[in-house]
Amino acid sequence: MAEPPLRVMLVDDHEVVRGGIRAMLQATDDIVVTAEAASVREAIDEAARARPDVIVMDVRLTDGSGIEATRQIRADRPESKVLMLTSFADDEALFASIMAGASGYVLKQINAAELLRAIRAVGRGESLLDPAVTTSVLDRLRKGKHLMQDERLARLSPQEERILTAVADGKTNREIGDDLHLAEKTVKNYVSSILSKLEVARRAEAAAYLARHTTTPGSVE
Numbered sequence: 001m002a003e004p005p006l007r008v009m010l011v012d013d014h015e016v017v018r019g020g021i022r023a024m025l026q027a028t029d030d031i032v033v034t035a036e037a038a039s040v041r042e043a044i045d046e047a048a049r050a051r052p053d054v055i056v057m058d059v060r061l062t063d064g065s066g067i068e069a070t071r072q073i074r075a076d077r078p079e080s081k082v083l084m085l086t087s088f089a090d091d092e093a094l095f096a097s098i099m100a101g102a103s104g105y106v107l108k109q110i111n112a113a114e115l116l117r118a119i120r121a122v123g124r125g126e127s128l129l130d131p132a133v134t135t136s137v138l139d140r141l142r143k144g145k146h147l148m149q150d151e152r153l154a155r156l157s158p159q160e161e162r163i164l165t166a167v168a169d170g171k172t173n174r175e176i177g178d179d180l181h182l183a184e185k186t187v188k189n190y191v192s193s194i195l196s197k198l199e200v201a202r203r204a205e206a207a208a209y210l211a212r213h214t215t216t217p218g219s220v221e
Contacts, residue, residue, distance in 0.1 A: 006123040009035040009052035011043045011069065012085070013062045017108075021056060024112050031119065038062065043069040044076075052080055054123045057102070059086040059093050067096045074101035075204035078172040081122045099211040100204075101170025104128030125175075150213045155197040163190045168207040 008031055010018045018036050025031045035050035037043040040063050047055060055073065057066040070082045083104040084097045094105050103122045106115065121128050156164065159180075166176045173187040180187070191203065200206050 003030070005030050005032040006120065007032055007034045007050070007053045008119060008123075009033070009037070009043075009046060009050055009055045009080075011037045011055060011061070011066060012058040013038045013060075014058075017058075021115070024116070025119075028116065031116075040064040040066070040069045044072050047073045047080055048076060051077065054119055055080055055082045056119065057082050057084050059084055059088075059097070065096075067093065067100045067102075070097065070102050071100040071204045071208065074170050075202055078170070081125070082170075083118055083122045083128065096211070098170075099168050099207055101168075101207065103170065152198045153210070153213055156194060160190055160194050160197070163187060164194050164206060164210055167191065167194075167203050168210050 008025060010021055010033060012018045012021075015038070018038075022033050022036070025033050034052050035046040037046045038061070040061050043055070043057070043061070043066070055070075057070055059066045061069070066084060070084070073080055074082065078101075081103045082097075082101065083106065084093075084102045085106055085108055086093060087108050097105050103125075104118055104127065106118050106128070110118070118128050153161075162180065163176055166179065171179070173191065174184050176182070177184045177187045182190075191206075195201065195203075195206055198206050198209050200209060
């Protein structure tokens with residue numbers, strides 16, 4: 001039985017860019033464009049309505065950041081994967097995208113075949129980040145880990161720290177359970193405990209809290 005086509009949503013404030021990507025995707029047999037948006041607000045609303053498998057998200061939008069939209073969409077609907085598309089290789093934006101739950105990050109200079117491969121890879125649940133840039137981001141996270149003196153984060157057990165990091169990576173409870181060999185319900189209970197200890201209400205807020213307290217100003221060796 002044939003797999004259903006990958007449902008893709010395009011978010012970019014330039015209609016010409018959306019049109020070009022749409023035309024490329026419509027020429028394939030395994031991808032269908034189900035929605036488009038030009039702003040953060042539209043992106044959040046359309047994602048809730050169209051329930052896409054993959055969202056190709058511009059980092060910079062007219063009314064804010066695609067990273068904000070990604071964080072909200074992934075909190076509301078973790079099944080939707082996000083591929084960030086940007087004109088600039090920006091370390092800060094990549095770091096924020098990962099923390100917001102994006103699965104991939106590609107430059108707009110990417111050619112059509114590579115973009116198709118990236119969309120399909122993200123659709124299969126793979127992460128797609130440039131290894132060179134990702135290394136610097138992971139270094140920041142690791143360095144930040146040793147510098148966390150935050151009172152609320154100090155309340156977490158080692159297992160809760162691992163689960164919070166996975167939540168910040170955009171993983172669902174089921175994915176975290178698979179990684180850590182835990183039942184999905186057990187992960188859900190851990191997440192509830194983490195939210196309580198961090199004094200936040202939602203997964204996205206917990207991820208943002210971790211991001212704020214693991215970024216290290218300046219270079220710390």
